[in-house]
Amino acid sequence: MKELRYSVLVMPDKFKGTLTSSEAARAIVRGLRHAWPQARFTRATLADGGEGFAAALARATGGKPHRCASVDAAQRPCRAAWSLLGDGRTAVFDLAAASGLAQLPFALRDPLRMSTFGSGLVLRRTLAAGVAKILIGLGGSASNDGGIGLAAALGWKFLDRHGEEIDPNGAGLLQLDRIVAPWPRPRLRIVAACDVDNPLFGRNGAAYRFAPQKGADADAVRLLDRGLRRLARIVERDLGRDLAGVPGAGAAGGCGFGLMAFFGARLESGFEILRREMHLDALLRMNDLVVTGEGAFDATSLSGKAPYRLARLAHELHVPVWGVFGRIDVPASRLPFARATALVGRDESPMAASSSAEHALRLERAAFELASM
Numbered sequence: 001m002k003e004l005r006y007s008v009l010v011m012p013d014k015f016k017g018t019l020t021s022s023e024a025a026r027a028i029v030r031g032l033r034h035a036w037p038q039a040r041f042t043r044a045t046l047a048d049g050g051e052g053f054a055a056a057l058a059r060a061t062g063g064k065p066h067r068c069a070s071v072d073a074a075q076r077p078c079r080a081a082w083s084l085l086g087d088g089r090t091a092v093f094d095l096a097a098a099s100g101l102a103q104l105p106f107a108l109r110d111p112l113r114m115s116t117f118g119s120g121l122v123l124r125r126t127l128a129a130g131v132a133k134i135l136i137g138l139g140g141s142a143s144n145d146g147g148i149g150l151a152a153a154l155g156w157k158f159l160d161r162h163g164e165e166i167d168p169n170g171a172g173l174l175q176l177d178r179i180v181a182p183w184p185r186p187r188l189r190i191v192a193a194c195d196v197d198n199p200l201f202g203r204n205g206a207a208y209r210f211a212p213q214k215g216a217d218a219d220a221v222r223l224l225d226r227g228l229r230r231l232a233r234i235v236e237r238d239l240g241r242d243l244a245g246v247p248g249a250g251a252a253g254g255c256g257f258g259l260m261a262f263f264g265a266r267l268e269s270g271f272e273i274l275r276r277e278m279h280l281d282a283l284l285r286m287n288d289l290v291v292t293g294e295g296a297f298d299a300t301s302l303s304g305k306a307p308y309r310l311a312r313l314a315h316e317l318h319v320p321v322w323g324v325f326g327r328i329d330v331p332a333s334r335l336p337f338a339r340a341t342a343l344v345g346r347d348e349s350p351m352a353a354s355s356s357a358e359h360a361l362r363l364e365r366a367a368f369e370l371a372s373m
Contacts, residue, residue, distance in 0.1 A: 005039060007287045029043055032368070048309070072099065072118055094139070095138050112169065112216070117168050120152060134190045138252040147262065150262075173230055179234055191267075198210075198247070199244060207253075235261045271306050307323065322337055341369065
C-alpha cells in the first residue's frame with residue numbers, strides 16, 4: 001500500500017486467554033500506524049456469540065454499560081455486566097457474565113451442580129429496565145442444566161414426582177417429573193447468539209461435546225445426557241414443543257433449548273446479529289482495508305468463526321482483508337486473506353506463559369511487519 005491515507009478498519013476477535021478483542025485491536029493499530037502514520041484507523045470489536053459478544057455490540061452501537069447483583073454458576077454472589085444498546089430499547093448480556101466457566105476455580109467446576117440461575121437474575125434485571133428486545137450471547141458457560149436455572153429465576157417451576165422443586169442444575173434434571181409455567185408468563189422478545197449447531201443430547205449434544213471442558217468425567221457426561229433427554233421428553237409432553245434437534249439447542253449446556261422452550265427465543269448466528277446491529281456492511285464499504293485476527297486460525301475457524309465470516313463478507317463487498325493471528329494451523333491455500341501472519345509458527349510451542357503485555361507487543365510488531373512487506 002503506497003498511498004498512506006487509506007482508511008483501515010481493524011476488527012479482531014479475542015486472543016483467548018491473553019488479549020480481549022479491544023486490546024488486540026489497539027495493539028494492531030499501533031503496529032500499522034508505525035508503518036502508515038497518515039492512515040485513518042477505525043477500531044471495532046468482533047465476536048460471534050461467545051464471551052465478549054455483549055461488549056462488542058455495546059461499543060459498536062454507543063450503548064451504556066450496567067452491572068447488577070447476581071450469583072455465579074456455583075451460586076456465589078457476584079456482579080454481572082449487561083448493556084443497553086444505543087437504540088435505548090435493546091438490552092444485551094453474555095450468559096458467561098454470571099454463569100461463566102472462567103469465573104470458577106477448578107475445584108468448583110462440576111456441570112452436574114452448576115446452574116444458569118444467575119443469568120436468569122440478569123435477564124430479570126433487563127426486563128425491569130423496560131426494554132423491547134434482549135440479546136443473549138451463549139458462549140463460555142459453566143453449566144449443563146438445559147436452561148432450567150435461568151427459567152427458574154423467572155418463575156418457572158421444575159418439580160419431581162413428589163411435587164417438590166428440583167435443584168435447577170444438571171443433576172436436578174434426573175429427578176424432573178413436571179414443568180409448571182408462571183402465570184402470567186413474562187412477555188419477552190429474546191434473540192440468542194449461538195456459534196454452534198449441536199442438538200440438545202446424543203453424541204454430538206451438549207453433554208458429550210462440551211461438558212468434559214467444564215469438568216465432567218465420563219460418568220458425569222452420561223448422567224448429564226440422560227438428564228437432557230428427560231428434559232426434552234417432559235417439555236414435549238407438558239409444553240407441546242419438540243425442540244431437541246434444532247441446531248444450537250445444545251449451546252451453552254442446553255441453554256439454547258431452554259431459551260426456545262421457556263421463552264420462545266430465536267437462535268441466530270452471533271456474527272449475523274453483530275452484522276445487523278452495527279451496520280457492518282456499511283462500515284466495511286467505508287474502508288479501503290480490513291484487518292482481523294484471533295488467537296488461533298484453525299479448522300474450526302473455517303467452520304464459520306467470526307474472523308472467517310468477516311473475511312467472506314468483506315470479499316463479497318470487494319474490500320481486501322488481512323489477518324494477524326496467534327498461530328495459523330491451516331494451509332495457506334485455505335486462508336481467506338490477502339495477507340496473513342502469526343505470532344508463532346505451526347511447529348512452535350504456544351505463548352501461554354507470556355503476559356498480556358508481551359502478547360500485545362508481539363502483536364504490534366507482527367502488524368508492523370505485515371504492513372511493511
